Amino acid sequence: AQTVTQSQPEMSVQEAETVTLSCTYDTSESDYYLFWYKQPPSRQMILVIRQEAYKQQNATENRFSVNFQKAAKSFSLKISDSQLGDAAMYFCAYGSEYGNKLVFGAGTILRVKS
Amino acid sequence: GAGVSQSPSNKVTEKGKDVELRCDPISGHTALYWYRQSLGQGLEFLIYFQGNSAPDKSGLPSDRFSAERTGGSVSTLTIQRTQQEDSAVYLCASSLWLAGQETQYFGPGTRLLVL
Structure with a gap:
């Protein structure tokens, strides 16, 4: 069974600075998908970024980018130029190539200081 | 277009009652x-429906939990004889299913409190 580990329960960053959230996972599959979701206090889970394991290029979405290290089974999220609106719980998730359930990490609370 | 919607937004019930989400x-x-x-935890998979295929119920924690999906659209999650440990936020997500793992889009969830 796949597992996802987020080792940072909480992180803080100064507004306009950069922060990196860590995620590691365990799987025996060779093709899979990885996701970062953001959950603000409103509870709405919002997709931040998605990475296909067969792609070597790291995904980017504006201020958000990932460092995907397949051999190390690591998938970190970098947030550049942090904004107050980035404050939320961030979840790393694993999706099998067979397209069923996502396996989530425990989450990292990100606090942004002004 | 419209996203995933869930109702009710919040539900308070007494132990032993049935609820439908x-x-x-x-x-x-x-x-x-x-x-x-x-509370304060990651998401735990409960059940998955895909088209007309039999649902994957492998995540349901007990036989008090059941779900159905009518007409391939709306779904109802039923919890019978609720217990205090059932208190949680229940999130629904949907996706296309073309090939591989399509992105799941989440609703705002239902917060269930069992007294």
């Missing part, structure tokens, strides 16, 4: 998922 997926999405999020 509703999910309206994004129009055209063939896959529908239910997850449970206990």
Whole structure:
């Protein structure tokens, strides 16, 4: 069974600075998908970024980018130029190539200081 | 277009009562998922529907939990004889299912409190 580990329960960053959230996972599959979701206090889970394991290029979405290290089974999220609106719980998730359930990490609370 | 909607937003019930939680997926999405999020925790998979296939019920924690999906669209999650440990946020998600793992889009969840 796949597992996802987020080792940072909480992180803080100064507004306009950069922060990196860590995620590691365990799987025996060779093709899979990885996701970062953001959950603000409103509870709405919002997709931040998605990475296909067969792609070597790291995904980017504006201020958000990932460092995907397949051999190390690591998938970190970098947030550049942090904004107050980035404050939320961030979840790393694993999706099998067979397209069923996502396996989530425990989450990292990100606090942004002004 | 409209996203995934869930109702009610909040539900308070007494121990032993039955509750029904509703999910309206994004129009055209063939896959529908239910997850449970206990306080301060990550999401735990409950059940998955894909088209007309038999649902994957492997995540349901007990036989008090059941779900159905009518007409390939709306889904209802039913919890019978609720217990205090059932208190959580119940999240629904939907996705297309073309090939591989399509992105799941989540609703705002139903917060269930069992007294």
